Amino acid sequence: xxxxxxxxxxxxxxxxxxxxxxxxxxxxxxxxxxxxxxxxxxxxxxxxxxxxxxxxxxxxxxxxxxxxxxxxxxxxxxxxxxxxxxxxxxxxxxxxxxxxxxxxxxxxxxxxxxxxxxxxxxxxxxxxxxxxxxxxxxxxxxxxxxxxxxxxxxxxxxxxxxxxxxxxxxxxxxxxxxxxxxxxxxxxxxxxxxxxxxxxxxxxxxxxxxxxxxxxxxxxxxxxxxxxxxxxxxxxxxxxxxxxxxxxxxxxxxxxxxxxxxxxxxxxxxxx
Amino acid sequence: xxxxxxxxxxxxxxxxxxxxxxxxxxxxxxxxxxxxxxxxxxxxxxxxxxxxxxxxxxxxxxxxxxxxxxxxxxxxxxxxxxxxxxxxxxxxxxxxxxxxxxxxxxxxxxxxxxxxxxxxxxxxxxxxxxxxxxxxxxxxxxxxxxxxxxxxxxxxxxxxxxxxxxxxxxxxxxxxxxxxxxxxxxxxxxxxxxxxxxxxxxxxxxxxxxxxxxxxxxxxxxxxxxxxxxxxxxxxxxxxxxxxxxxxxxxxxxxxxxxxxxxxxxxxxxxx
Numbered sequence: 305x306x307x308x309x310x311x312x313x314x315x316x317x318x319x320x321x322x323x324x325x326x327x328x329x330x331x332x333x334x335x336x337x338x339x340x341x342x343x344x345x346x347x348x349x350x351x352x353x354x355x356x357x358x359x360x361x362x363x364x365x366x367x368x369x370x371x372x373x374x375x376x377x378x379x380x381x382x383x384x385x386x387x388x389x390x391x392x393x394x395x396x397x398x399x400x401x402x403x404x405x406x407x408x409x410x411x412x413x414x415x416x417x418x419x420x421x422x423x424x425x426x427x428x429x430x431x432x433x434x435x436x437x438x439x440x441x442x443x444x445x446x447x448x449x450x451x452x453x454x455x456x457x458x459x460x461x462x463x464x465x466x467x468x469x470x471x472x473x474x475x476x477x478x479x480x481x482x483x484x485x486x487x488x489x490x491x492x493x494x495x496x497x498x499x500x501x502x503x504x505x506x507x508x509x510x511x512x513x514x515x516x517x518x519x520x521x522x523x524x525x526x527x528x529x530x531x532x533x534x535x536x537x538x539x540x541x542x543x544x545x546x547x548x549x550x551x552x553x554x555x556x557x558x559x560x561x562x563x564x565x566x567x568x569x570x571x572x573x574x575x576x
Numbered sequence: 577x578x579x580x581x582x583x584x585x586x587x588x589x590x591x592x593x594x595x596x597x598x599x600x601x602x603x604x605x606x607x608x609x610x611x612x613x614x615x616x617x618x619x620x621x622x623x624x625x626x627x628x629x630x631x632x633x634x635x636x637x638x639x640x641x642x643x644x645x646x647x648x649x650x651x652x653x654x655x656x657x658x659x660x661x662x663x664x665x666x667x668x669x670x671x672x673x674x675x676x677x678x679x680x681x682x683x684x685x686x687x688x689x690x691x692x693x694x695x696x697x698x699x700x701x702x703x704x705x706x707x708x709x710x711x712x713x714x715x716x717x718x719x720x721x722x723x724x725x726x727x728x729x730x731x732x733x734x735x736x737x738x739x740x741x742x743x744x745x746x747x748x749x750x751x752x753x754x755x756x757x758x759x760x761x762x763x764x765x766x767x768x769x770x771x772x773x774x775x776x777x778x779x780x781x782x783x784x785x786x787x788x789x790x791x792x793x794x795x796x797x798x799x800x801x802x803x804x805x806x807x808x809x810x811x812x813x814x815x816x817x818x819x820x821x822x823x824x825x826x827x828x829x830x831x832x833x834x835x836x837x838x839x840x841x842x843x844x845x846x847x848x
Binding site for chain 2 (some may be wrong): 315323328379384386391393396405409426427433434446447450453464474552
């Protein structure tokens, strides 16, 4: 892709607005660096292929990110990639064109407390064509956020799919531990394939352990010894309660926080 | 809603772009009038309620539409309503604020030929929270459009849900006729509740006939005597073939075209 084919101004006719026809990445910039930058790029490239979006010029993207965030060493960065400006209707525009928007937000240090969590009634649809992707069709998550805001004082919600299998949080991936074994929902039907989730699975493999990836019912989560959420902006955070049922921050959550939260601006051990 | 709370400029942080957090309406303006304007407004109001969007000032919207389209008597109008400009993350902005964009496109007279149609491999997810709504999360339809563009010379695609029940076309609702009975897929799990579909169901009720609304398999469609698509911009259009299997334009399709296509700029009887 040549630079001339990257649209950086937002147009009324951008397919991101009309159809949510695109992808996004959210990441931290800390001390002038973006932790896991290569992983974010790899996921973006893979997502573009899956949605038949034009391939991205990653060195242009890195330069753009540096330019947009040049005034700050530490911030949150959101990259939005869309299929560019279209005419009327779904018919695809010039296949070589896309829009790329790089936005920067102040970083707010998350609280060190364990998370108070509630199970959402909102169900995620099962959609193998889109599952795993960090795409722009997020109405289900908006509805879950509205639902959560109507409950008192919850930090995050747990989302299940329409067959009642647990998937993830609204803005986090989910792990739980039972009898020293690590479990996380598979994302082949619903959910977002998070970078931190991948880092945890890779780390666990490095120390010769197996992550059990599968479809698990809520009962299995509630029967866990410990559980935690993770994302690229807040790292790993221990779950303190699910709908009032209390969980302790156990040894495995502590270990993973210690090993993998070190990219955060202030190393939160999250032990509350 | 007061006018000051309606955002009409497109911002990088509009939730329409970030999450597809909104709705749209597509309609014709013909001879200075918008056919079925009240029905479009009703659907928009209902959709806003369902997504917890602020209620719309419809007289403001009508004025805005008049202003945007003042240079032409005949055009296509697209109205986009989003949850407005948000901060970082899914947390809702000021609940009284929304963005409304009114866009106008030239009207292109559709061909009078019957439609050449193909069944898409792309499946629609089943999602009772969003089904029926004309929301901005349209990636499934983008993928179906890409699929259709890779097949030769098709006018429209038929979409089934993940349980293999027929739902609609990519940009149309679907009806079929068997033994003088009219059938259309129910939209409680997937699909868009089109204005023309409603007009057809209402018209059929007026002449004391029943439309069979249910979940139908592809085999039932292929066994039909006649079938047609409909939407608010092109009216009712007869299907001439589905993956090579030919269909005649029968008496019921002709009757409905005659009665309900009269809003089109040039009264297409669609008889090819």
